Amino acid sequence: MRTPKSFQEHTRFPKEPKILDRSTIGVYTPIMLDQAVQIEFAKSKSAECACGNLRKAARAVTQVYDEVLRPTGLRVTQFGILGATKAMEPVTLTRLADATVTDRTTLTRNLKLLEKRGLIRVQMGNDRREREVTLTAQGREALVSGLPLWQKAQTRVIQGLGEERWNALREGLSAVVSLARAS
Numbered sequence: 181m182r183t184p185k186s187f188q189e190h191t192r193f194p195k196e197p198k199i200l201d202r203s204t205i206g207v208y209t210p211i212m213l214d215q216a217v218q219i220e221f222a223k224s225k226s227a228e229c230a231c232g233n234l235r236k237a238a239r240a241v242t243q244v245y246d247e248v249l250r251p252t253g254l255r256v257t258q259f260g261i262l263g264a265t266k267a268m269e270p271v272t273l274t275r276l277a278d279a280t281v282t283d284r285t286t287l288t289r290n291l292k293l294l295e296k297r298g299l300i301r302v303q304m305g306n307d308r309r310e311r312e313v314t315l316t317a318q319g320r321e322a323l324v325s326g327l328p329l330w331q332k333a334q335t336r337v338i339q340g341l342g343e344e345r346w347n348a349l350r351e352g353l354s355a356v357v358s359l360a361r362a363s
């Protein structure tokens with residue numbers, strides 16, 4: 181069994197403190213100043229960041245819809261996938277990912293959850309390389325029963341913003357999606 185070492189033996193501090201010379205301080209100080217300036221710059225610009233502001237707004241609105249849809253057991257992202265599937269069914273994974281502006285990995289993860297609950301069916305399409313998504317009878321029921329709750333959340337958001345501001349925001353968000361897709 182090893183005997184415990186003293187605190188000094190555990191620490192990595194030198195026994196005698198080193199004295200910093202001017203060349204070390206001269207190099208260290210500008211680096212720290214640069215980092216401080218960069219941090220302040222980042223803080224001031226974070227409020228202007230288009231991505232950060234869009235994501236913050238999306239999270240806030242998602243919370244409103246998720247809360248209202250809670251009795252259905254669906255999140256608004258899942259409800260949106262059911263709605264998009266219904267509008268285009270049968271729909272390939274690629275077309276559904278494009279319509280919902282969702283990467284295939286995220287979409288596949290959400291589809292697995294919906295399939296496990298019996299709300300959708302994913303099967304081989306005409307082209308064996310593609311899979312097609314369709315709603316099940318249970319999925320249609322979930323969409324129909326969730327629609328009044330979704331409408332409640334939608335009304336809350338639109339009334340909170342006002343019709344005119346909502347229409348301008350919707351047009352602006354559509355332009356953002358088009359801009360991002362063109363990049």
